Amino acid sequence: MALLPVSEVFDRLLGDVEKLPAEDVPLAEADNRVLATALNGRRTQPPFDASAMDGYAVRAQDTDDPNTPLEIMGESAAGHRFNGRIETGQAVRILTGAPVPEGADTVLIQENTRRLGDREIVATEPAALGRNIRKAGLDFAEGDALLPAGRLLDAGALSLAAAANHPSLSVVRRPRVAIIATGDELVLPGSVPGPDQIIASNSYGVAAIARKAGATILDFGVVADDREKIAAVVAEARQTADVIVTLGGASVGDHDLVRPVLEAQGMRLDFWKIAMRPGKPLMFGRLGETRVLGLPGNPVASLVCSHLFLAPLVAKLGGRKHVADIRNAILTAPLRENDQRQDYIRASSEQRPDQLTVTPFGLQDSSMLNTLARADCLIIRPPFAPAADGGELVQIMMIR
Numbered sequence: 001m002a003l004l005p006v007s008e009v010f011d012r013l014l015g016d017v018e019k020l021p022a023e024d025v026p027l028a029e030a031d032n033r034v035l036a037t038a039l040n041g042r043r044t045q046p047p048f049d050a051s052a053m054d055g056y057a058v059r060a061q062d063t064d065d066p067n068t069p070l071e072i073m074g075e076s077a078a079g080h081r082f083n084g085r086i087e088t089g090q091a092v093r094i095l096t097g098a099p100v101p102e103g104a105d106t107v108l109i110q111e112n113t114r115r116l117g118d119r120e121i122v123a124t125e126p127a128a129l130g131r132n133i134r135k136a137g138l139d140f141a142e143g144d145a146l147l148p149a150g151r152l153l154d155a156g157a158l159s160l161a162a163a164a165n166h167p168s169l170s171v172v173r174r175p176r177v178a179i180i181a182t183g184d185e186l187v188l189p190g191s192v193p194g195p196d197q198i199i200a201s202n203s204y205g206v207a208a209i210a211r212k213a214g215a216t217i218l219d220f221g222v223v224a225d226d227r228e229k230i231a232a233v234v235a236e237a238r239q240t241a242d243v244i245v246t247l248g249g250a251s252v253g254d255h256d257l258v259r260p261v262l263e264a265q266g267m268r269l270d271f272w273k274i275a276m277r278p279g280k281p282l283m284f285g286r287l288g289e290t291r292v293l294g295l296p297g298n299p300v301a302s303l304v305c306s307h308l309f310l311a312p313l314v315a316k317l318g319g320r321k322h323v324a325d326i327r328n329a330i331l332t333a334p335l336r337e338n339d340q341r342q343d344y345i346r347a348s349s350e351q352r353p354d355q356l357t358v359t360p361f362g363l364q365d366s367s368m369l370n371t372l373a374r375a376d377c378l379i380i381r382p383p384f385a386p387a388a389d390g391g392e393l394v395q396i397m398m399i400r
């Protein structure tokens with residue numbers, strides 16, 4: 001089977017993805033969720049003409065002559081309005097956020113007044129008509145379009161939704177990603193491994209990438225290389241998962257059972273084996289409504305494929321925008337010519353005063369997590385790229 005080019009992998013994986021259905025969540029739990037439907041104001045804010053300052057509600061023309069005393073008729077505080085109307089020659093003590101009394105057209109700030117005893121003030125400076133008054137609806141009015149569908153609910157959006165009196169919000173359901181690690185050699189961190197065993201590490205990194213893209217993770221732990229056991233876990237996972245991610249068992253060895261087991265369960269294979277390094281044995285298919293992404297077991301292949309493919313898949317299902325952070329950088333060391341597979345080379349970037357540079361790591365074996373953890377980017381080497389010298393420009397994808 002020919003290896004599928006990376007650009008086609010994106011098309012086949014993402015081409016027909018629709019965002020998941022909506023669900024209602026309490027406002028307090030809506031942080032970092034994606035709004036499913038546009039949000040309108042359910043009230044007008046401020047609901048009345050309100051004072052923007054501590055001072056006195058007056059008629060502007062009464063302040064034209066600074067020596068005219070104004071009689072204080074009462075107080076309007078936030079939450080407790082002054083019930084009454086002021087006439088010429090009168091003022092009401094007013095505090096920030098309080099309703100402006102009828103008859104007043106201006107708020108004179110406290111600093112521009114002088115008190116004469118308990119009952120009177122004079123303006124020390126004339127006030128312009130309408131000063132320090134927030135008109136009703138200054139922020140928004142009932143029925144105004146406030147937030148569009150697809151908006152990520154961040155701090156500003158959440159407080160606006162609250163101010164508009166929405167106690168709950170309709171958000172896109174989080175994609176549920178089931179992760180199934182396969183392999184007789186794997187034991188969980190903290191176990192005592194047998195002589196031929198290693199610690200299962202991939203799930204943790206893959207889960208972190210998926211979660212960052214908006215997923216809820218269903219971790220199915222480690223399953224032995226056994227057809228029945230893998231089939232049983234897949235059958236359980238497909239009940240709830242939008243995406244099943246399998247780890248390992250994707251290649252051509254006698255114990256690489258994932259694809260045959262999934263096909264026996266009815267998976268329609270879309271593609272298997274892609275023109276990429278690391279990540280060649282990547283597999284993608286559909287099991288009913290559930291998408292299945294079979295990641296190669298080599299830890300670096302699992303994580304690089306998750307950055308490249310799982311993150312945008314999860315983001316799109318969850319209604320989020322996902323744009324890979326791709327930049328141009330100057331190579332500090334030479335690179336060999338490339339073969340037919342698009343290469344993603346672990347590297348370290350440095351922002352210098354005048355340019356971004358990138359240094360590839362010498363060893364690129366796809367089992368080496370130590371280099372992956374140190375890498376902040378991957379150099380993208382297109383198929384058949386000629387050898388590159390230090391000083392040449394290359395594309396890099398940031399991974400942290």
Ligand SMILES: Nc1nc2c(c(=O)[nH]1)N[C@H]1C(S)=C(S)[C@@H](COP(=O)(O)OP(=O)(O)OC[C@H]3O[C@@H](n4cnc5c(N)ncnc54)[C@H](O)[C@@H]3O)O[C@H]1N2
Nearest residue numbers: 181200201202247248249250251256280296297298299301
């Ligand atoms: N004859 C060929 N052999 C291999 C090919 C090939 O094309 N022809 N491809 C190689 C490539 S590329 C990769 S990548 C691996 C992928 O193989 P599998 O997906 O079948 O993965 P496994 O054989 O199960 O495991 C490979 C390696 O990774 C370790 N592993 C697996 N799962 C985990 C995990 N959850 N946490 C940590 N480490 C894990 C496993 O122990 C193996 O060492 O195949 C090449 N072979």
Ligand code: MOO
Nearest residue numbers: 278279280301366
């Ligand atoms: O995916 Mo494999 O890691 O190309 O070595």
